[in-house]
Amino acid sequence: MTQFNDLNLDPKVLKAIAEAGYETPTPIQAGAIPPALEGRDVLGIAQTGTGKTASFTLPMITLLGRGRARARMPRSLVLCPTRELAAQVAENFDTYAKHTKLTKALLIGGVSFKEQDALIDKGVDVLIATPGRLLDHFERGKLLLTGVQIMVVDEADRMLDMGFIPDIERIFGLTPFTRQTLFFSATMAPEIERITNTFLSNPEKIEVARAATTGENIKQGVVKFAPSRKDRESAEKRALLRRLIDAEGEACTNAIIFCNRKMDVDIVAKSLKKYGYNAEPIHGDLDQSQRTRTLEGFRSGDVTILVASDVAARGLDVPSVSHVFNFDVPSHAEDYVHRIGRTGRAGRKGTAVMICSPRDEKNLEDVERLVQSQIPRLDNPLGTTAADETPDEAEERPRRGRSRRVERNAPKAAERDAKAKPEQSKPEQSKAEQPKAEQPKAETVTEVQQPRPAPAPEAKAEQPRAQQRGRSGRDRRRDDADEQVVGMGEDVPAFILKSFKERRAG
């Protein structure tokens, strides 16, 4: 098997890779690095979680190793759709370029121009940017792109969704024809295809499917929710969310909760905090410093629940998320795939639970058509009809969740996660809650046997684990899977290999 040492990378880069603890490149890295080092254009079709970022940072650092940056003329450029993603790429550069003298600047919105200007003036080897802020700098005459030798476009399909393609085309036009282009997208939509035909020259195409999307390692479930009274809807929905989180018990080490609206992100986060959960909101209206702080806290484990808009649906590298909760059914079906793709990364187990209100039914149909299977129905722990009491009041005793303790009841899970996060804060279980025996935490969600249709809804919530299928072989948890991407290219559900357009077409 190919090792990083076989890849002709700069010894300084190899040293940093070894120090970071890596030996074996992922398939996208093994495929993209050699042609990139030869100076060829690369078209990488890969999702996040495949090691995509290093597949362009490592050869870039090697190629830029010689030469020096001139004032206002960066030698390379990486474009990302969101600020967080750009910041992540910048971190990656810091890690792998630490033994070199290369300089970099991160140009993203929401922060002052001053520091960014100062760095550009000094001259940088690598510029990492979101399109808006980059063009802003350019228009102020602070930046020349005629010295760009390598240009990277990351998450191109998301750029497309966000309407950045005209900006990207414009930026392409500002760089020299002779540049090398490394282009990454999760899917090849027709518009993406057009861009690559226009701006890439005889690219080496590397296509890698991720094993872990909605395949066997993400357990999915959906809970139908109908409020007892209209004016209680939002409070009851939040109460249901808490019950669903609690039902997962110790298995839920950290989670992302997605809401469709920024306002709901704020409300849900605030409500969870009130009930003693360690939750923080993240969405585009929060200021950048808070977004950064929250994300850092979530990565480090200081924050265990991230309540997020779709700003966090794609691209964000949050290792080892055990659960995704969809507070709403996403209105764009493809967002479902991206959202639940935040869990079950790198061959690990993941759980994705979604709440579906009557008005979300249509969106649910769209999602199920897209993934070409029925998402197993879970029992509503609050009951299907009117509750006798307002759930918010019923559980009003706030639970103390600040203390950190090691997992007690789940030694295996604790072992597995020991490397990543030996401790975690957990809300205390309220006495008012139903006995665990009736609500076994690991069995609340049924395994998806795709593309086999889900079993009858009634049967599965209480089904003992031993009777569930699909637990053999690869399906088992890996103890050492922390950073390694495993099972690549195998057992990929057919739909994930198709473009979203093809999926919609059925």
Place this chain on the structure above:
DNA sequence: AAAAAAC
């Protein structure tokens, strides 16, 4: 109808 990204 919403979210993201520029001021």
